Amino acid sequence: MTERRLSATKTLHTRYGKTKDMKAKTLLAAGLMMAATAASSLAQTVYSVNAVGFVNVECPPGFSLIANPLAAATNTVAVLFPAPTSGTVIFKFNPVTGGFVSSTFSTFLGGWTDPNMSLVPGEGFFYKNPGATAVTNTFVGNVQQGTLVTSLGTGFTLASSQVPQQGLISTDLGLPNDSGTTVFTFSNAGNGYSSFVFSSFLGGWSPNEPTIGVGQGFFVRRSTAASWTRTFTVNQ
Known part of the structure; x- marks a missing residue:
């Protein structure tokens, strides 16, 4: 099955209005704005760097397996998706039960059935677009920095990269690849999954390392x- 990649603008926008192409394996966050502030004292100088921007994720009609790539002030479904098409549904995976919990947007009800459902970086979720045309969802927030930890349980975990970066899942994004680890990506067009298995015996991913x-x-x-x-x- 041909792998389908979600799109994101590949240009870095600075606060001075200039742009530059981003190097391979660097952030693909759309409209990423860099803001650096410095504060000094007699004892030391402290530098604080924040990267704030937005990412556009397109969802065709039907199901898409997406993620929130930026840390917003509030990472709930009602804040991240304030006015979607009526009938839009978000599905989160419950690894304990092996099933899904959902929140549905209804104009008749005046909002989401579970407006406080959290969607933080590192989680994946299904987005059901009930319309006949694709919709573009814009995520706004901070790029996660520092030591980032995503828990992977026994069995299935629905995950995503906490960093808004496109890359090979282990080589670039650092996913642990113990022998037998299997990754499943979802195709909206094919309405099905592609699987990728890491084998220590074979010395890599089969059929290939997913991007x-x-x-x-x-x-x-x-x-x-x-x-x-x-x-x-x-700066990486």
């Missing part, structure tokens, strides 16, 4: 629990 796009969710299946840990700064 994960910005704002893309995916399933991970493991025989043991693990932590997906990545230390990241915007």
Whole structure:
């Protein structure tokens, strides 16, 4: 099955209005704005760097497996999707039950059935577009920096990269690849999954190491629990 990647603008916008192309394996966050502030004292100078921007994620009609790639002030479904098409549904995976919990937007009811459902970076979720045309969802927030940890349980976890970066899932994004680890990506066009298995015996991924796009969710299946840990700064 041909892999389908979610799109994101590939240009870095600075606060001075200039743009420059981003290098390979760097952030693909659309409209990423860099803001640096410095405060000084007699004892030391402290520098604080924040990267704030937005990412556009397109969802065709039907189901898309996506993720919130930026940390907003409030990461709830009602804030991230304030006015979607009536009938839009968000599905989150429950690894304990193996099922899904959902929140539906209804103009008749005046909002989401579960407006406080959290959708934080590192989680993946299904977005059901009930319309006949694609919709573009814009995520606004901070790029996650520092030591970022995503818990991967035994069995299935619906996950995403906490960093808004496109890349190979282990080589670039750092997903633990113990032998037997299986990644499942979802295709809206094919309405099905593609699977990728890591084998120590074969020395790599089969059929190949998957590339994960910005704002893309995916399933991970493991025989043991693990932590997906990545230390990241915007200068990488």
